[in-house]
Amino acid sequence: MSKIETFPFDKDKFDQIRNYKFGRNWPVVYLIEDKQEVYIGQTVNAYFRSKQHYENPERSKLKEIHIITDEEFNISAAFDIESWLIQYISADEKFILQNSNGGLKNHNYYDKVKYKAKFEIAWENLRQMGLVKNTLEDLKNSDLFKYSPYKSLTEDQFTVARQIFKDIKNNEYNTFIVNGKPGTGKTILATYLFKYLKEQEETKDINIGLVVPMASLRKTISRVFSKIKGLKSNMVIGPNDVVKQNYDLLIVDESHRLQRRKGIMGYGAFDKINKFLGLGDDGTQLDWIMKSSKHQIFFYDENQSIKPADIRPEDFRNLKTKKYELNSQMRVEAGEEYIKFIEDIFDLNIPNITKFSNYDFRMFDNVEVMVNEIKEKNEKHKLARVVAGYAWPWHTNPKKKSTKKYDIEIGELKLIWNSVTQDWVNSPNAVNEVGCIHTVQGYDLNYVGVIIGPEFYYDPLKNKFGVDKEKYFDINGRNGITDPNELERYVINIYKTLLTRGIKGTYVYIFDENLRNYFKKLLNKEVIKKIYFEEFYNGKKTVSPFTIEMIRIPLVGSAPCGNPLLGEENIEEYIEVEKSKIKSGVKYFIVKADGDSMNKVGINDDDLVLCRAAEKGETGDSVIALLGGENVTIKYYDKKDGYRILLPKSTNPKHQPIVPEEGDTVQGIVQEVLKKDT
Numbered sequence: 001m002s003k004i005e006t007f008p009f010d011k012d013k014f015d016q017i018r019n020y021k022f023g024r025n026w027p028v029v030y031l032i033e034d035k036q037e038v039y040i041g042q043t044v045n046a047y048f049r050s051k052q053h054y055e056n057p058e059r060s061k062l063k064e065i066h067i068i069t070d071e072e073f074n075i076s077a078a079f080d081i082e083s084w085l086i087q088y089i090s091a092d093e094k095f096i097l098q099n100s101n102g103g104l105k106n107h108n109y110y111d112k113v114k115y116k117a118k119f120e121i122a123w124e125n126l127r128q129m130g131l132v133k134n135t136l137e138d139l140k141n142s143d144l145f146k147y148s149p150y151k152s153l154t155e156d157q158f159t160v161a162r163q164i165f166k167d168i169k170n171n172e173y174n175t176f177i178v179n180g181k182p183g184t185g186k187t188i189l190a191t192y193l194f195k196y197l198k199e200q201e202e203t204k205d206i207n208i209g210l211v212v213p214m215a216s217l218r219k220t221i222s223r224v225f226s227k228i229k230g231l232k233s234n235m236v237i238g239p240n241d242v243v244k245q246n247y248d249l250l251i252v253d254e255s256h257r258l259q260r261r262k263g264i265m266g267y268g269a270f271d272k273i274n275k276f277l278g279l280g281d282d283g284t285q286l287d288w289i290m291k292s293s294k295h296q297i298f299f300y301d302e303n304q305s306i307k308p309a310d311i312r313p314e315d316f317r318n319l320k321t322k323k324y325e326l327n328s329q330m331r332v333e334a335g336e337e338y339i340k341f342i343e344d345i346f347d348l349n350i351p352n353i354t355k356f357s358n359y360d361f362r363m364f365d366n367v368e369v370m371v372n373e374i375k376e377k378n379e380k381h382k383l384a385r386v387v388a389g390y391a392w393p394w395h396t397n398p399k400k401k402s403t404k405k406y407d408i409e410i411g412e413l414k415l416i417w418n419s420v421t422q423d424w425v426n427s428p429n430a431v432n433e434v435g436c437i438h439t440v441q442g443y444d445l446n447y448v449g450v451i452i453g454p455e456f457y458y459d460p461l462k463n464k465f466g467v468d469k470e471k472y473f474d475i476n477g478r479n480g481i482t483d484p485n486e487l488e489r490y491v492i493n494i495y496k497t498l499l500t501r502g503i504k505g506t507y508v509y510i511f512d513e514n515l516r517n518y519f520k521k522l523l524n525k526e527v528i529k530k531i532y533f534e535e536f537y538n539g540k541k542t543v544s545p546f547t548i549e550m551i552r553i554p555l556v557g558s559a560p561c562g563n564p565l566l567g568e569e570n571i572e573e574y575i576e577v578e579k580s581k582i583k584s585g586v587k588y589f590i591v592k593a594d595g596d597s598m599n600k601v602g603i604n605d606d607d608l609v610l611c612r613a614a615e616k617g618e619t620g621d622s623v624i625a626l627l628g629g630e631n632v633t634i635k636y637y638d639k640k641d642g643y644r645i646l647l648p649k650s651t652n653p654k655h656q657p658i659v660p661e662e663g664d665t666v667q668g669i670v671q672e673v674l675k676k677d678t
Contacts, residue, residue: 002070002118004125009065011054018047022069027078029068029085031131032059038095042082044075058098066131068122076109081119083152088123091145092132096229100199101150101192110619141382143426146444147224149195149231151188154328161193167322168249168295169202175290175321176297177255181339182500183331186299187442190253191221193297197249198230206248210236211289213257216422217442221253239285243273247293254442255298255316256305258285263308263476286311290319306437306494307477308486331444331503334359340580342499345522346492348463352580354523360447360505363519367451367509368413374449374507378431384447385425386415387435387498389491390474391453391511408434408451410511436474437494440501448502451509456491458515465515467491550576553610555590557632577610577674587613589668591624591632597648597655598622598634602673609634611668622649622670625660633658634670 007016009032017023024045032039032053039059043049046067053059068081090097126132139145153161160178167173180186194210197203210225212218218236226233239258242250252258261270261281274283277291289296298321302313329336334356344351355361364370371386378384388408395404396416406414415434418424424439434451455471458464467488472478481487499506510516552574575590582588593607601622603609609624617623617637625633625646635646635658648655 002068002122002125004066004068004122004129006064006066009050009054009062011051014047014050014054017050017065017067020046020067022067023047026069027073027075029078029081031066031068031085031089031126032062032064033066033095033131034061034063036096037062037098038089039098040082040085040089041099042078044078066126066129070118072114072118074109076112077115077118080109080112080115081122084116084119087145087148087150087152088136088139089132090148090150090228091139091142092134093144093227094131094133097150098229099150101195102199137382141446143220144224144227147187147191147221149191149228151185151192153189153192154185154326154330156326156328157185157189157192160324160326161189161196163324164193164297165197165200165203168197169200173322174295175319176295176324177316177319177321178297178299178324178326180299180301180326182301182304182497183329183339184326185328185330186301186326187217187221187253188330189326190251190297190299191224194235194251195228195231207245208235208249208251209242209247209293211239211242211250211252212236213239213252213254213259213285214438214442216424216439217254219422220426220443239288240269240273242288242292243276245292249295249297250289250293251297251299252289253299254304255286255300256302256310257441258289258311259309260284260286260311260315263479265476284311284315286315303493304441304497306441306490306497307474308480308490309476332359332500333504334361339500342496344580345519346465346496348465349580351522352578360507362505362507363516363523364507364509365516367410370449370507370509371413371415374447375431377447377505381446381504383425383445384449385430385435385440385445386433386449386451387437387440387501388451389453389455389472389494389498390436390477391455391471392417393473410451410509437497441497443501444503445501446503447505447507448498449507449509450495450498452495452511452515454511456495456515457512458518460514460518465492551579551582553577553582553588553590555592555608557591575608575674581610581672583612588671589613590674591634591668593634596652597650598636599651600649601636603634603670604673608674610671610674612671614666614669617666617669623666624668624670625658625664626667627658627660627664632667637666 005020007013022028024047027042027044028046029042030046039053039062041049050065086097086099089095120136123132123136164176178186178189190210194208197208210221212221215238218238222233222236225231225236264270273288274280277283277288279287298316300316329339332338337353338356338359341351341353374384374386392408394417395402395407398419407417408415418433418435418439419429420427421439424430424435425443425445455468457466457468459466465488467484469478469487472491477490478487510519554571555573555575556571589611591609591611593603593605593609595605611624619637619639621637622634623637625635627633633646636649638645638647644660646658646660648657
């Protein structure tokens with residue numbers, strides 16, 4: 001049972017902590033505060049740590065220490081609860097945090113869900129004590145939480161942050177590109193890096209600016225910075241502001257939205273900056289950033305470029321840079337599989353997975369039903385919004401003097417576009433309006449209802465998508481485009497972006513009947529699996545929309561799931577596997593299971609098991625282990641009494657655990673059992 005005990009933070013009274021049951025030799029989490037500032041930490045010796053903190057002049061002015069304890073706490077749980085407290089209290093605005101943001105990192109451990117529940121109980125206790133104000137649910141939906149530089153990082157974010165810090169500190173590289181698909185936490189890492197660099201002794205005095213091209217998102221992050229100790233709102237700037245001073249480092253979020261001189265508003269101001277920097281008419285906002293700073297970090301996703309004014313991908317490719325990749329999905333609860341699902345649909349591939357157990361993806365034949373469903377979700381969860389492609393003119397624009405009261409009419413339903421252009425997702429009437437790409441790019445929503453408009457269609461005879469330019473009303477998004485493929489690419493990028501905003505769910509209404517039917521066939525798996533299918537249209541061959549691309553993976557023999565037996569080392573044959581299952585840069589092999597010692601986890605006798613080649617496993621993995629240099633087995637990888645152990649997961653009691661000996665190795669990690677017809 002979790003408890004919170006309060007003690008004076010006074011060096012003459014630390015004996016009270018020493019004599020407390022959990023004061024020494026037990027994992028605890030603590031808050032030290034003085035009603036205005038707070039420091040949050042974890043330790044296994046609260047007494048000793050309190051004395052250490054008191055030697056710090058910034059901490060010694062604090063008045064009370066609140067120690068969160070539990071009979072079931074362990075080190076991993078204490079680290080996580082500390083991290084969660086820092087993240088939520090930074091967004092709660094009750095206190096100013098004294099913590100740095102250098103050590104917050106996501107990790108897994110046994111029974112993590114249980115400790116998350118304990119944290120939620122502890123938070124409510126802190127609310128009753130008046131130490132925090134808001135509920136966790138309200139904070140999760142707040143910008144201060146979503147864009148806080150105190151967010152805990154994924155493994156790849158953490159690695160990128162540390163390496164970039166090292167490179168900048170050692171002056172080894174000048175320009176960095178961090179590539180990441182929607183939801184991989186590019187903005188989170190950008191704000192984290194900013195604060196982290198301002199706190200490190202080697203970089204705290206360098207002049208840094210955070211460049212955000214979109215005005216709406218820029219305003220939101222500026223507000224976040226104004227609430228963080230050591231940061232200021234004017235540290236967040238637009239691309240036009242970079243020329244006002246010389247920077248040591250510019251961190252650029254949403255770099256794909258930097259502009260060139262095409263289809264923009266304000267050519268005069270653009271030309272003036274180019275002239276000031278000695279650039280011709282071909283100068284771009286990317287050029288401005290390069291000329292105004294010694295170091296640059298660009299957070300970039302080529303597939304989120306949505307109009308001709310956006311910097312072309314080749315301009316980034318031509319830079320001399322060090323590149324990093326973000327892969328872990330942080331937004332969509334369905335994970336990377338959902339992102340791949342959306343990409344497959346728009347790439348005319350059959351998605352490998354179309355149903356998500358932990359994600360609410362639905363198609364609607366009636367747009368009014370979808371809109372009402374989004375409103376119900378907003379009542380329950382908040383931040384549920386309807387968005388659409390720019391397939392209707394903006395009659396209700398406050399700058400226009402139109403007498404029309406509606407913008408979008410579909411059947412009997414009449415809707416209006418966003419009434420504000422900045423921070424629309426948080427505006428009071430947003431749930432009754434429809435947002436466009438310019439109001440939601442870069443934002444997270446709990447639920448999103450996406451209207452795919454009449455400008456985007458599917459031709460079943462040619463098996464291709466198309467865009468009707470006359471039905472696309474983003475003037476700056478279409479002017480100057482003569483190649484229909486270019487416009488199609490922008491529109492597809494828009495819908496990919498809109499369809500990846502939802503944390504908990506995505507609802508879809510499609511205007512074009514052929515496109516709607518295409519989506520339905522894919523979702524319902526009303527397809528025939530074929531390697532190639534030819535259809536003749538006007539004498540030309542076209543690839544079937546139901547083509548599945550395959551790749552050959554070697555079958556390397558049998559891996560017994562009972563007692564280890566001699567494993568065959570030679571490749572027996574090659575088996576074709578859907579390419580969508582194969583991750584780039586990873587080596588794969590297939591083994592055939594023999595026995596029933598892993599039947600509890602779905603690995604049965606004679607199953608073909610797809611494996612990623614690996615030299616080590618993690619606790620909880622099903623691994624392919626090589627024992628004694630020749631025996632191969634599939635087992636559950638665990639740890640007992642500090643030692644590694646290979647466990648059977650079987651309904652058959654005859655199978656016993658195996659303790660690996662010196663020289664035994666993990667050859668691979670089980671990814672999945674292949675279906676019999678693969």
